[in-house]
Amino acid sequence: MKKHQFVCVMVAILTLIFPLFAKGSQEKPSELVVYAYDAFCGDWGPGPALVEEFEKQSGIKVNLVSAGDAVEMMTKVISEKENPWADVVIGITDDMAQKVYDAKLLDPYKSPMLETIPAFLQFDAQHRLLPFDYGNFAFVVDTERMSEKERPTSLASLTESKYKGKVILIDPRTSSVGLGLLLWTIEAFGEDNYLAWWKSMKENALTITDGWSSAYGLFTEGEAPLVLSYSTSPVYHVTYEDTTRYQTLLFSEGHSTTIEGVGLLASSKKKAEAKQFIDFLLSDAQLGIALANSMYPVNATIELPAAFDWAPKPQKSLSMSSEILAKNLDRWLTEWTQVMSR
Template sequence: MIGKKNLIVVFTLLLTAISTVSFSAEQEEFVIYAYDSFISWGLAEATMHKFEDANNCTVTLIGVGDAGQVLNRVIMEKDNPQADIVVGIDNNYLAKALKYEILEPYTSKNIELIPQDLILDPSFHLTPFEYGFIAFVYDSDALPEPPESLTALTEPAWKEKIILEDPRTSSPGVAFLLWTIAAFGEDGYLDYWEKLKPSILTITKGWDTAYGMFTAGEAPVVLSYATSPAYHVEVEQSTRYLAAPMAEGFYRQIEGMGIVKGAKHRELAEKFIDFMLTEEFQQEIPLTQWVFPVNPNVRLPKSFDYAAKTDRFLSLDPDQIEQNYDTWLKAWTELMTR
């Protein structure tokens, strides 16, 4: 016969077991598809545990290459969605995302925190969370004077001094191709690239390779971001690398997040978008992503004083990009490979 004391012990253990099972059952797995650097550069590590603790869930982050690869993965899984949230689809891919109807609209309760000119999608299938400008970064030790315009880069003085990224394999490469179309028009961008050819040392598959060659001294100019100098100031205490001013204006890239259509955890997805717009999340963006947060209440680090600023920037209508990009890229490929 079980005594009263032993009965109490058994009952207590039973309650503990039940509560443990109940707690485990309540732990939902929340799946996020993101571009690789969202995970590897430290932003996810600095923020995801806060969301997990506040919402009693487990966040599973899956890196899917760059922004274009992230989008294509969600499109391929359209009939059997595996993710709840997708992070990193930018203004260059917005029209494609809407065309394939892979996202569900959601207007965040925190959207009023975000300046109107950063709202990339008025239907809120995509909500902005960070932005930056594509720019040319130069080595001030190697160059007495930086290039001052896209046109200037075609001059003989810049022969084999520029490293670019391939638009077929690189997000900055895509942005630069679109930058030249925005600056010189559909009728003039190929002429510009023809004139630019002698100035190009090489075109790499991705940003990492290009920037590594640049900092190794293989060329004094590289296609990068207007905020790249802030990294060198913050991490290396160096002002050697600076962003060149461009008379035509920089090309702006706004990155967004959206709820995957058919997401298993819609409520958590809404809470996640709300969380990503808060100062708690946004304050981690500058020193991990090295771009600008969309929440203007975030105080930027002092190193961002060295990020190039411009009142003039270029962009293209997302629908125009979706309708014409394959044609533009094919024409560019034919020109650059002959």
């Protein structure tokens, strides 16, 4: 008797809840819906200022939706394929793009602004994703703990025994920056040799952290003089702390580049407005994005503030096609784990 009642109540609750989950989206046709990753949208990100400016300029209302972090946003867009809401999606990086291509979600858009963007940044030849900012992975050095001549000049030199316990790395299984280094080594040494580099790096790594935050935290606490980060990292220290103590090291193999792209959804019913927004993103919004995101603008005509002098651009930019990446990532991570946990 009691059990029956309990089951009935459970069923009742479930039937009440399911419609809630099934309800999905409500159409708000009056606005241009833009998905962006979380950090882009908060009051600390470039989003709010950029939207305000665009609304003022164009008179088009924009609903900037914070869709979780980059991975979650992508999953969200793909899972909403049947029931689309967004018109524009901001922040899919070149290395993750394959899944979105495969889902055939995006319309190509050959923006007039592409002229201002160097060819090496235009990672999608079909222009389904257009680059809007980019950055390089790089090692940052604490100049007070490592003199000029001691500093490594290449990925290869980083494996020398004098750097034993002096480098902080990040786990590619849990961090996109960590993954960046893994891809960087593959791009630099090729599939056959990258594991050898990691093997010899094992001794030199003080620790391999879960994420960039803890790695950089250990670094500024003085635990080690070298850390994996972005080439733009010193900009903050120059701007807000007025110090050049932390400097980017340029490596002779070149640097792996991560490019963030914006895309127009094929399902959008407001393509004209969406295109206008993308053009804006690639022109007037460029400086704001670069400053707030600590990335380089893709638009070559943009004049950067002096602090960006401390974020040198590498001679050589390395990248990998998203197709190859998508095909091999699982295997590479497994191989990496095997080598590193031995």
